[in-house]
Amino acid sequence: MSMLLVNAGSSSLKISIAVDGEVIYGRSLATSVSAMTDAEWEPLLAEFTAVADDIDVVVHRVAHGGRLFGEAAIVDDRVMAGIEELTDLAPLHQPPSVATLERLRRMLPEATQIACFDTAFHARMPAEAYTYAIPEEWRNVYGVRRYGFHGLAHEYNVREAATILDRDLLELRVVSAHLGSGASLAAVRDGHSVDTTMGFTPLEGLVMSTRSGTIDPAVSAWLVANTDLSVREVITKLERESGLLGLAGDTRMENIVERAASAEPEAQLALGVWSHRAAGMIGQMVISAGGLDALVFSGGIGEHSPVARAMILERLRPLGLRFDERLNQRNEMDREIQTEDSSAAIIVVATREDITMVRQAEALLWLREQHEAEAEGQQPPLAPGEGQPAAP
Ligand SMILES: Nc1ncnc2c1ncn2[C@@H]1O[C@H](COP(=O)(O)OP(=O)(O)O)[C@@H](O)[C@H]1O
Numbered sequence: 001m002s003m004l005l006v007n008a009g010s011s012s013l014k015i016s017i018a019v020d021g022e023v024i025y026g027r028s029l030a031t032s033v034s035a036m037t038d039a040e041w042e043p044l045l046a047e048f049t050a051v052a053d054d055i056d057v058v059v060h061r062v063a064h065g066g067r068l069f070g071e072a073a074i075v076d077d078r079v080m081a082g083i084e085e086l087t088d089l090a091p092l093h094q095p096p097s098v099a100t101l102e103r104l105r106r107m108l109p110e111a112t113q114i115a116c117f118d119t120a121f122h123a124r125m126p127a128e129a130y131t132y133a134i135p136e137e138w139r140n141v142y143g144v145r146r147y148g149f150h151g152l153a154h155e156y157n158v159r160e161a162a163t164i165l166d167r168d169l170l171e172l173r174v175v176s177a178h179l180g181s182g183a184s185l186a187a188v189r190d191g192h193s194v195d196t197t198m199g200f201t202p203l204e205g206l207v208m209s210t211r212s213g214t215i216d217p218a219v220s221a222w223l224v225a226n227t228d229l230s231v232r233e234v235i236t237k238l239e240r241e242s243g244l245l246g247l248a249g250d251t252r253m254e255n256i257v258e259r260a261a262s263a264e265p266e267a268q269l270a271l272g273v274w275s276h277r278a279a280g281m282i283g284q285m286v287i288s289a290g291g292l293d294a295l296v297f298s299g300g301i302g303e304h305s306p307v308a309r310a311m312i313l314e315r316l317r318p319l320g321l322r323f324d325e326r327l328n329q330r331n332e333m334d335r336e337i338q339t340e341d342s343s344a345a346i347i348v349v350a351t352r353e354d355i356t357m358v359r360q361a362e363a364l365l366w367l368r369e370q371h372e373a374e375a376e377g378q379q380p381p382l383a384p385g386e387g388q389p390a391a392p
């Protein structure tokens, strides 16, 4: 079976091909996906079809699944409408996913289309972690609560941590720090997320490339009441003109690190605010996880910036975390970088959202087959993986 895995981001498009569960080919394009035309997609699809013959399944990363989608779903018109409804809650992310879903449903009508949601990994968070202390009507009528994002990356990270440490995932307390242009933390216990830093939308939490992360909620209302900014303008500025860009005029962490090394005060402040927030929230996640066996770094910054990791880890010394400077500098993927006297493992993981997508899609297709076989009174199919007859 051939799967096309599509990760349509706000400023990039990552596509890979999996055949019989193995990712065999991948490509990343820096492009605004929403603006792409059929004519631009055609050669891409031809390239992928040449690798995989027929594409049986197309799997899409979708940022927001809201309350509707607690797990991956086969996309039909009803699911499509549900995904579109959530556009306002992930304005940088949902539009490219919706555009790509619409296009590939049309261009590859024979393929089964599956949506994997960033929010799904957090669907079992306890109420105390997902509930905001706000009026009952907002919570129960408007559905205002924390959802969490980056689930495909966090899920991969904790599984990889268990593999690297040769431990049972269900016994591990992990904090996953996915630090890309969007960034979030997840506290993982018993194999699922028990707390995370993003909330109702992917704006809450850490300082990001262009997003502010958490600020006093009164700031938005104050700006609308006291300046000539509209609500839409305030939100756009918090989403697109804040974070590292707002503090240092640059979205690239490597540039800011270089400027800070030349003692540029703006860049030093940006790094200070960024690492102060990240370390503080990691502390919060450790409490939510009930302790810490492993801290995982991933994402463009987490994987490639020894300076950024070191700034966070220095601040985490009160938790007993100790890192090896030399191992940190080496920047090798899927490696531990703690010293022997560290209170927990510290691991750098090259995260792979596409591999989580394959796993979720295979599990969903297996379930569908099983239901179909049961409905027809036949022997249910073998589970994905080794052919063992257990549920995935
Ligand atoms: N060598 C590096 N040093 C520091 N930061 C880096 C490096 N390479 C990439 N980054 C940062 O990673 C971020 C992008 O992360 P990435 O995970 O690729 O983004 P996205 O969230 O869009 O998938 C940018 O802020 C970029 O500056």
Ligand SMILES: CC(=O)OP(=O)(O)O
Binding pocket: 009, 010, 063, 093, 118, 149, 150, 180, 181, 182, 183, 202
């Ligand atoms: C949800 C989110 O923030 O994703 P990204 O890191 O791709 O921007």
Ligand SMILES: [Mg+2]
Binding pocket: 180, 181, 182
């Ligand atoms: Mg990302």
